Amino acid sequence: MTQQTLSIIKPDATQRNLQGAILKMIQDAGLKITAMKMIHLSKKQAEGFYAVHSDKPFFDSLTDFMCSGPVVVSVLEGQDAISKYREVMGATNPANADEGTIRKAFALDIEKNSVHGSDAPETAATEIAYFFNQLEIVRS
Numbered sequence: 001m002t003q004q005t006l007s008i009i010k011p012d013a014t015q016r017n018l019q020g021a022i023l024k025m026i027q028d029a030g031l032k033i034t035a036m037k038m039i040h041l042s043k044k045q046a047e048g049f050y051a052v053h054s055d056k057p058f059f060d061s062l063t064d065f066m067c068s069g070p071v072v073v074s075v076l077e078g079q080d081a082i083s084k085y086r087e088v089m090g091a092t093n094p095a096n097a098d099e100g101t102i103r104k105a106f107a108l109d110i111e112k113n114s115v116h117g118s119d120a121p122e123t124a125a126t127e128i129a130y131f132f133n134q135l136e137i138v139r140s
């Protein structure tokens with residue numbers, strides 16, 4: 001099934017100039033980039049994006065981190081794109097991430113874990129709409 005998913009290259013990765021290396025891993029996995037932009041989130045925008053985690057003890061630290069520098073947000077498309085991108089990213093905690101994954105290669109810790117990817121079709125739709133309107137997504 002062809003799906004879309006939202007990717008974020010997080011501030012820990014943009015700060016180390018890893019955008020190109022991470023996008024190459026995404027493209028090498030066969031995922032197509034159909035929208036992309038670099039933005040610097042405000043605290044409010046980061047809180048809105050991660051609202052589902054607002055009751056978690058790490059929420060304040062996570063949203064501070066997410067607005068500490070620029071992020072690259074993109075829409076990825078492909079066969080089973082949601083699970084495929086989650087495989088390419090690796091486990092949330094880089095200590096548990098498999099060899100060959102983005103987080104194994106680049107993540108610093110469970111919070112500064114370099115990338116975000118949607119976890120289900122409903123969240124993908126909500127997360128894509130948080131950053132992009134339909135005119136900004138190319139038809140593949």
Ligand code: CMP
Pocket residue numbers: 053058062092110111112113115116117
């Ligand atoms: P992400 O896939 O973007 O989804 C939620 C984010 O919260 C996660 O990646 C991490 O950046 C962060 N996160 C998840 N669990 C923890 C934790 N236990 N401590 C700190 N940050 C966390």
